[in-house]
Amino acid sequence: MILITESKSKGIPYSERLAELAVDALKEEALLTPKPGLVDQESSGAHSDMSIGLMLRSAEALQSTFAEMAEVSFRHPAGRVLREKLAEVGRRGENNMLLATGGINTHKGAIWALGLLIAGAAIHGPMSPIQIIAETAGSIARYPDRFGPGFETNGAKVRNRYGVPGAAGEAQMGFPHVIAKALPVLWNARRDGIPETEARLDALLMLIANLDDTCILHRGGMEGLLLAKEGALNILRAGGSSKAGHDSMRKLDREFVSHNISPGGSADLLAAALFLDRLHVLSTRFK
């Protein structure tokens, strides 16, 4: 068992620590306000069946799933067996989520992305560069899942219709939107003295402006996706959420809600970016 030395968590198994960081990332994403089309502390965005309380409960229900994902990754190399073991734990995690939320899909994409990144982090151990973690996560995602769902998911429907990579493709490519879009915006904003909330909102806008989010495509088609990308890009071009202000974010939220747009995939990838950011900060602090 690997133990980490950070004082707050002295003696906590690394699997539990990784799970805690992933749950924290999910909670921080949910609490970040104001987000367009998504559940936050002010509204439920384009989701009539969700609330901030539900999102936080869903995140907490995933602690044991994430810890188990890390545990199996200590025991298996990045390969087909691990891919299938993670999928098995992931499906049980999806059931835990649905039990905690009364059947509402709050975090399916996040279980997928964070699960793979936890696996990469567990395999490489503390202090590993996050780029290597994301690459290993991608290599695991590229193994086929023999026991995949026997039905056509929302993501599969729009992937087939629009030819976009979706959540699976994003992972298989090593999370390019997290590594090359969200994290650089987050880090540059911090370097420029932009407050943390706005730095994170800008990272989210960067994701929305670039990602082919199957959650948006399934709800609003290509028209909805283009509208979402343009809206996010306009705020970034105006200097980001700190310059354009929270009212411009709230205006975008109203526009998203009126078109039933929810950037759920971008929200998941923001949580993935926050998770990797924490690992990065911890690894540089102890070097």
Ligand SMILES: CC(C)(COP(=O)(O)OP(=O)(O)OC[C@H]1O[C@@H](n2cnc3c(N)ncnc32)[C@H](O[C@H]2O[C@H](COP(=O)(O)OP(=O)(O)OP(=O)(O)O)[C@@H](O)[C@H]2O)[C@@H]1O)[C@@H](O)C(=O)NCCC(=O)NCCS
């Ligand atoms: C491989 C899987 C990810 C399955 O993916 P698939 O492509 O088949 O699609 P979905 O089942 O639809 O789920 C994918 C979710 O991923 C998020 N997402 C969307 N686009 C992207 C993207 N480009 N990059 C990354 N992530 C993306 C998104 O999740 C968020 O939205 C969810 C709500 O979406 P939806 O269900 O469409 O909800 P509504 O619009 O509200 O639907 P209705 O109410 O109208 O029905 C929310 O949960 C966010 O998380 C996509 O939804 C993978 O899940 C899989 O194979 N799992 C099986 C087990 C496994 O391997 N587990 C993990 C092991 S590590």
Ligand SMILES: Nc1ncnc2[nH]cnc12
């Ligand atoms: N904050 C959020 N609102 C709606 N769907 C989400 N999926 C992941 N995070 C979300």
